Amino acid sequence: MTKTGKAHETELDRVLDRNRRDRGRLVQILREAQAIEGWIPPETVTAIAQGLGMAIGEVESTLEFYSFFYRRPRGDYVVLFSDNITDRMLGNQAIFEHMARRFGVARGEVSPDGLVSLDFTSCTGLCDQGPAILVNGIAIPKMTLRRADQIHDLIRSKVPVSDWPKDLFEIDHNIRRADMLLGSDFMPGSALKAAIAMGPEAFLTEVKRSNLRGRGGAGFTTGVKWEAAKKAQADERFIVCNADEGEPGTFKDRVLLQFYPERVFEGMALAGFVTGARHGLVYLRGEYLYLLAPLEEKLAELRAGRLLGRAIQGVEGFDFDIEIHMGAGAYICGEETALIESLEGKAGRPRIRPPFPVVCGYRNKPTVVNNVETLCKVTEIALQGGAGYEGFGTKQSTGTKILSVSGDCERPGIYEYPFGVRVGQVLDDCGARSPKAVQISGPAGTCLGIREFGRRIAFEDVPTAGAFMVFGEHRDMFAVAHNFAHFFAHESCGFCTPCRVGTAIQAKIMDKIAAGHATQYEMNELQHLHDVMRTGSHCGLGQTAGGAIADTIGKFRDDYEQKLARKDFEPAFDLDAALARARAVTGRDDADSHMLDHA
Ligand SMILES: Cc1cc2nc3c(=O)[nH]c(=O)nc-3n(C[C@H](O)[C@H](O)[C@H](O)COP(=O)(O)O)c2cc1C
Ligand code: SF4
Structure with a gap:
């Protein structure tokens, strides 16, 4: 329901005040302003610009940049389907179509009664329990047609999302293999106590030694x-946790x-201890909105326990606190x-x-x-200590690495291994039967075929930020790369x-x-584009x-060639011959004046 002008203004004022009318908090302000009406009307843009002393164009430049800001009215319920390749493999398209049919609404549209809008979005980070959706920003994993019907009925009955059955939102940790980090107990404050006992210089030496x-x-x-930040001349420093x-x-x-937040926050405080930074910022991706409230609660708990805030653990001069920004x-x-x-508060360029x-x-x-x-x-x-840590993993990649395993395997989830583990070992452990390929480190990473399963997860061999997507022998690797191309x-x-x-x-x-209209020419173009980019x-x-x-053209060429209209490219006209007149006029006939010599 649309708020009256006065009520809207008051709420917007509260949003601005809560954010200290700080233009640096523009992304947070827009997020909270959007919550008032479900979208951001032009008057709101103007009011925000005035409230922050900014030009309207500056506010618009930020607003336009982010997928989760809307400049047109959306449904009261905004349903976004995660569209990673693993969601597709788990049938997200059929569930989307089913829901679209039941609501009578097309992709990207709002239903005529303004109740619901449906669309796809990039991966929501629930690949081990997909297909996943976001409803008004809150994640629901393990979608099925039955769940789609249940959600349809809840929306039709206009039940607020906060009153939906809790089991819809249950997210499993799916920790399948725990090692040094995931398998050890952690007493909040213990790492800080150890570092304080060493002192910042000695602790930095340990971090470097590790x-x-x-x-x-x-x-x-x-x-x-850390050392570079510590040495930089400044009156203020910041520690940012990249949770994007x-x-x-x-x-x-x-x-x-979700399950180890005290470790994350204590790690930030340790970085503050070493560098002298007093402010920490967590940049939490918008898709993880459901983590915001529990993380805020954890921060309050740590402050109460003097593990954050002023004089941490009673050490005068050791002040460090953390705030969370949403993407x-x-x-x-x-x-x-x-x-x-x-x-x-700007566009993320x-x-x-x-x-x-x-x-x-x-x-x-x-x-x-x-x-x-x-x-x-x-x-x-x-x-x-650094020396103890150094003993794990390989010389160039010490310690353990946590992998996010998904795709065609029996036990998708979280696996922690010492660096140096072979890809084949991970495939065995997760129950991948007849794998054809593994995409490591996501679309930006490397695609390995069966002959490379002996390679090791390590910075010196196959580096990864963590993604490990398995594709069975029945999968079309062209379809995988097609999904990635649209993502980028x-x-x-x-x-x-x-x-x-x-x-x-x-x-x-x-x-x-x-669509079956391409030839070898397009295949060559793809290689050329890769080089240029x-x-x-x-x-x-x-x-x-x-x-x-x-990678997939190199290793799974058949998956592409089956779709080509013709393998050989025949140009519509002979470009070299067409340039003959130009050659004659300029009096040139050297190699550089011919197209073919450059082919
Ligand atoms: C396109 C792109 C996306 C990235 N996404 C992330 C991300 O989601 N999380 C992350 O920690 N680093 C990401 N990085 C790497 C960061 O730029 C940066 O190297 C990292 O946060 C540094 O932290 P680290 O030294 O602890 O790895 C990304 C880099 C690029 C180029
Ligand atoms: S490479 Fe792409 S994402 Fe990076 S700055 Fe250029 S346009 Fe932006």
Whole structure:
């Protein structure tokens, strides 16, 4: 129901006040403002701009960027279907169509009575218990036709989502193999106590000695990162926990945040202890909204126990507190500089580096950005010392790695292994029968075929941020890469041309192959696009956007060629011959003046 102008204004004022009228909190303000009406009307944009002393265009530039902000009215119930390839393999399309039929509403539309809108969204991080949906931002796993009918009836009866049966929202941790981190008990405060006893310098030495490398994908050495932030000249520093976890197929950070939050927060406090930062920020992906309230509760509990706040554990001068920022549906915000832009209330476009965040990050201050899992690992190092930690894994990849296993296997879920584990071992443990391929580290990662199952999960062999998607022998690897191509086209931030245009063309070519209209020419074009994006893109998204396609063409060529209209490309006209006149006019006939010589 639409609020009256006055009531709307009052609520918006409250939103602005709650956010200290801080333009840096614009993403949070827009999120809360949208909750008033379910969308953001132009008057709200104007009022926010006035309230924050910003130009309307500045507010709009942020608003336009994020998938979860709506500029047109949506249904009272917004239902979004997760559309990772694993959701597809579990039948999300049929359930979507069933629901769309029952509501009489098409994809991306609002039902005529304004009750419901239906659409797809990128992976929601529930691949081990999909297909998943979000209803008004809250996740529901394990969708079936029966569940779809139940949800249909609840919506038709206008039952508020908060009153829906609790079992619909139950999310399992599915921890199948626990090791150093997941298998050990943790007493909140114990890691801080150990680090305080050592002192910040000695503890930093332990972190460096452990050779801990970041678990967010790039594998940068954590101790070196912390040291750089500590040494940077500044009056203020920040610790950011990257909980954006948008890489399709990755869900281990969700499990850590839900079941091991005290480890995550204590890891942040330890980073604060070493670097001298007093402020921590968690960037929580919008899809994990259901984790916000329990995480806030945990923060309150830790403050009450003097594990956060002023004079932590009674140590004068050791002040550190944490606040949570929500994302709003943009995969690129996992890239650390895009994340910082988003934290500052802007569109999440990656910054030009250098300067690196450790020198000039959030609000231009030295900022450490660490992945959720990395921060948990730091608590282990405080408790065991760097040398103890170093003994696990391989020389270049110490410790353990948590994998998010999904796809064609009997036991999808969370597996923690010492680095160096063979891919084949993971496949055996998760009950993958007759696997054809594994996509490691999500669409941005590597696709391994059966001959490569002896390779090892480690930075020096197959690095991964955590995703491990299994594809059985009956799967069409073209369909897998097709899904990834659309993911990248949707998620490209548009800042640089190779990625903005490349990902769009790539998706179109994949559509053309799927429709049976392509030839060898398009296959060559895909390889060419991959090269252009890999070498010319500004950030990791564009640089990796063609990787899965190149891998699957190389390893599963048949899956593509079966769909080609013709294998050989015959151009419609002879371009070299057409240039003969130009050659004659310019008096050239050297190799560079001929097209064919460059082919
Ligand atoms: C497109 C893109 C998406 C990323 N998404 C994430 C993410 O969701 N979570 C994460 O921790 N790191 C992500 N990263 C890596 C971060 O930029 C950064 O390296 C990481 O957060 C650093 O933490 P770490 O050193 O603990 O790994 C992403 C990078 C790129 C290029
Ligand atoms: S590579 Fe893509 S995501 Fe990265 S900055 Fe360029 S357009 Fe944006």
